[in-house]
Amino acid sequence: MLTERTPRVAAARKLLRRAARLEAGRFLVEGVRPVHEALTWADEDPRRVHDLFLTDAVADRDPTLEDRATALGIRVARVTEKAAAGLSDTVSPQGVVAVCSTVTVGLDAALAPTxxxxTVLVGVADPGxxxxxIxxxxxxxxxxxxxxxxxxxxxxxxxxxxCVRSTMGSLFHLPLAVARDVDAVVEALRQRGLTLLAAAGDGETVLDASADALLAGPTAWLFGSEAHGLDERxxxxxDHRVRVPVHGRAESLNLATAAAVCLYASARAHH
Amino acid sequence: MLTERTPRVAAARKLLRRAARLEAGRFLVEGVRPVHEALTWADEDPRRVHDLFLTDAVADRDPTLEDRATALGIRVARVTEKAAAGLSDTVSPQGVVAVCSTVTVGLDAALAPTxxxxTVLVGVADPGxxxxxIxxxxxxxxxxxxxxxxxxxxxxxxxxxxCVRSTMGSLFHLPLAVARDVDAVVEALRQRGLTLLAAAGDGETVLDASADALLAGPTAWLFGSEAHGLDERxxxxxDHRVRVPVHGRAESLNLATAAAVCLYASARAHH
Structure with a gap:
């Protein structure tokens, strides 16, 4: 039974900080369902998950967690409740944490020619x-x-x-890239023949049936921060600045709901 | 300058609790922009806002707050920073709080015959x-x-x-009703000739172009809780159980994004 002072647990705990994740190229996934998602992701390459820490209570409740990890050759260790809590950044620790390789890939790898x-998030700061x-x-x-x-x-x-929790496993499902240079992102998207749509409350193009033809082709959506939207530049x-029509008296939608409306308008045009 | 011990401030502070709001029929609105929304709401009936509490700093930054409230005959008082913080349930108090009459109306009043x-939320517990x-x-x-x-x-x-903060003023823009009896809500919606659509991940009707005809008529959407969705009953x-199509490997959408996709599908069919 490992405790919070066991070096492996103490090392994993550091991954709660961004700088440590960046340095180690690893991060933590907590909770029964998210860890199952991580193990499914590791089915393709077992080196993607390095450690599974879980309490006796969780192991008793879901024996398949240990079984799956062991079958993949992943190191499994039982930990104390206190150790599990130390690996959590939530108020209700889940008792099971996996140490995974970071999922992000380079921009070129993320953007298949097809x-x-x-989705491009520009300067979005809120992890939720x-x-x-995502x-x-x-x-x-x-x-x-x-x-x-x-x-x-x-x-x-x-x-x-x-952020990991809010994705509900989706961060393992599609390629994610982190990019510092917005111009380089725009250039890469153009090279792949994607039409660039900026979500903007004052956009000249309205997202209604008249936009269907525009959405039918390959498209990249740019969304700005929750506080300020996309910067003007x-x-x-x-290629187009697109606004979700507001029919009532609301001034705008929040970022996540606006993105849902935009992305599903594209999905409708594509399917 | 009122302090946190002034009876009017102490009485307002109680409105941070649900039971006190229910008993008094009043609630608190905090922040420059939300308070402006409340004052616009009071333009129709000044008795809707009872007190405006603000710090010197906020009054200096936005003199129109006091001007508008005074013009409506609303009682205005400067308060200490500490008193303003006591009226706030956020980590960064905004320095301005209005005491308003509760906005909810009865079910019959909320549902115009036209x-x-x-939108119907069933058992949704998360205020955000x-x-x-909304x-x-x-x-x-x-x-x-x-x-x-x-x-x-x-x-x-x-x-x-x-919840008030998340609405960004919209709780003043459209009728809101709180109802305990779901059957009575369903009955009232039917009486008004609305087609009832239950958002359900396993619904038999897919929310794509094939649903346009269904959405073109008068419609009520039922959304369940973030944790369990709508109960089966x-x-x-x-009339229909409608699912947002999932094209990728996500298991579902969260409540707010699913509702956005559904409501904007209706808006598109209506406009």
């Missing part, structure tokens, strides 16, 4: 929002998600615990 | 989710939102601080 629907948009992108059939941001508008780390780089 | 799009769906309903042009729930699945109080009460 990509038809790509980013995770929700989940929605997966559901809408997107081919990739790019988290773009510079030093001024730093992109969220998709391996942040809250990035919006101007896009 | 209603063409109604409820607020986001905001999205407003944007999609919904005519009303009903928060339904019984003692087992208690409906969220839309006057909860987090309520889903069976609806």
């Amino acid at each position: 990509a038809r629907l790509v 929002n980013a995770g929700t948009v 989940r929605t992108s997966d559901a809408a059939g997107a081919d990739a998600v790019v988290l773009a941001g510079d030093s001024r508008n730093q992109a969220v780390d998709p391996h942040n615990g809250k 990035t919006a101007e780089l896009a | 209603a063409r799009l109604v 989710n409820a607020g986001t769906v 905001r999205t309903s407003d944007a999609a042009g919904a005519d009303a939102v009903v928060l339904a729930g019984d003692s087992r699945n208690q409906a969220v109080d839309p006057h909860n601080g987090k 309520t889903a069976e009460l609806a």
Whole structure:
């Protein structure tokens, strides 16, 4: 039974911090269902999951966790409740944590030449929002998600615990890239023949039936931060600035709901 | 300058609790923009806002707050920073709080005979989710939102601080009703000739172009809780069980994004 002072547990605990994740190229996945998602991801390559830590209570409740990890040759260890809590950034620790390799790939690897629907988040800082948009992108059939941001508008780390939880496993389902240079992202999307659509409350193109033809082709959606939306310069780089119509008296939609409406409008046009 | 011990401030502070809001029929609205929304709401009937508490800093930054409230005959008082913080349930108090009459109306008053799009939340417990769906309903042009729930699945109080913030003012824009009896809600919707659509991940009707004809008529959407979705019995009460298609490997969408996709599918069919 490992405790919070066991070096392996102490090393894993450091991954709660972004800098440590970046340095180690590893992150933590917590909870029965998310860990099962991670193990499914490791079915393709067992080296993707390095450690499974779980309490006796969780192991008793779901013996398949240990069985699956062991079958993949993943190191499994029982830990104390306190050790499990130390590996958690939530108020209700789940008692099971996997140490995984980070999921992000380079921009070129994320953007297949055949990509038809790509989500780009520009300077989105809230991990819950980013995770929700990754989940929605997966559901809408997107081919990739790019988290773009510079030093001024730093992109969220998709391996942040809250972001991982919000994706509900989707961060293992489609290619994710983190990119600092928005211009390079735009250039890469253009090279693949994607039409760039900037989601903008004051966009000249309305997202209604009249946009169907536009959405039918290969498309990349650019979404800005929850606080300020897309900066003007990035919006101007896009081929079209598209607004979700507001029929009532609301001023706008929030980021995650606007993205859901945009991505599902694309999904409808594609299917 | 009122302090946290001034009886009016102490009385307002109690409104942070649901039971006190229910008893007083009043609730708190915090922040410059939300308070402006409340004052616009009070333009129709100044008795809707009872007190405006603000710090010197906020009054200096936005003199129109006091001006508007005074013009409406609303009682205005400067308060200390500490008093303002005591009226806030956030980690960063905004320095301005209005005491408003609760916005909810009875079910019959909320559902106009001409209603063409109604949102019903059944047993939704998370105030942030409820607020986001109210905001999205407003944007999609919904005519009303009903928060339904019984003692087992208690409906969220839309006057909860987090819910108010998430609505971004939309709780002042369209009729809101809180109802305990889901059957009575269903009956009232039917009487008004609305087709009832239950959002359900395993629904038999797919929300794609084939559903356009169904959505073109007067419609009420029923959404279940974030944890369990709609209970089976309520889903069976609806005319159709509708699923948002999942094209990728995500298991589902979250409540707020699913509602956004459904409500905007209706908005598209209506406009």
